[in-house]
Amino acid sequence: MSKEQIKQLIASRTNDDGLTETGIKGVRLFRATQSIPCVPAVYEPCIVAIVSGAKEAILDGHRYVYGDSQYLCCPMSMPVKAGTPDASPENPLYGMFISLDPRAMTELAMEMENAGAILPVNKGDLRAQGIRLVKWDGDFTDALLRLLHLGASQTDTAVLGPARLRELYYTILKGEAGIFARHAFGAGNAIARAITHMSSHLDEAISIEELATRAGMSRAVFHRKFKQVTTMAPIQFVKSMRLNNAAMKIAEGKTVNEAALEVGYVSPSQFSREFKRMYGQSPRQWSEAQKLPITVA
Structure with a gap:
């Protein structure tokens, strides 16, 4: 139900195709109602979460197609091709694009380590990917919904936005993407x-x-x-x-x-x-x- 609420909130706040600002730095909504082939793009550190439809990214010939069961995690700048090949007026794509602030992510990871947090083991090969598809979990969904709920009030957005974004970062670091993101944001990652x-x-x-x-x-x-x-x-x-x-x-x-x-x-x-x-x-x-x-x- 939470994902459906996220979809409804995005749909109600995006009147046109493209990106829509939320008032929270680095957090944008997007909608696509037409098929767009993969074209050159550069992903800065970010996550891309889709709640309706499917999105595609290609990195060095590796193809990633994802919808509402996985989100894309890109912790370092990457040259990709990206598109929305299946979007249509009958099957619109709704999603969120959230920048990852390297300083905030690094500080949060260090706080988690100091607090004794044990990051989940990632079974994938960290060495072979610059981006990764990550399973949605309940904490990530709830944090995303709490972030979106702020859009109803400018004051709430201004006052609580940074804290809610930090909460979302926390769910990323403690979820399936934890080791992958920590590897990228670690202070020793040359x-x-x-x-x-x-x-x-x-x-x-x-x-x-x-x-x-x-x-x-x-x-x-x-x-x-x-x-x-x-x-x-x-x-x-x-x-x-x-x-x-x-x-x-x-x-x-x-x-x-x-x-x-x-x-x-x-x-x-x-x-x-x-x-x-x-x-x-x-x-x-x-x-x-x-x-x-x-x-x-």
């Missing part, structure tokens, strides 16, 4: 720190040697550990992040040259060549043919 650095410096030259040194690893060890966490080699990851960001910028109205420069390409011909190799179209063809919906971001 790969997570490297990804954060890459994501915020895409417009600059990125040296894998420098990243390895910052992580306190040899280049070979850094390469191996990075691929274990993200499924991609560091150079491939940087290229995917740059091209996905560029594709999004172009679809939002940036010129091809502006988008290329903003993600670190100084050679237009190299940008066009690598863009076409990844997406099968030149940047200009993409600009003319694609409209990137906000709902997939």
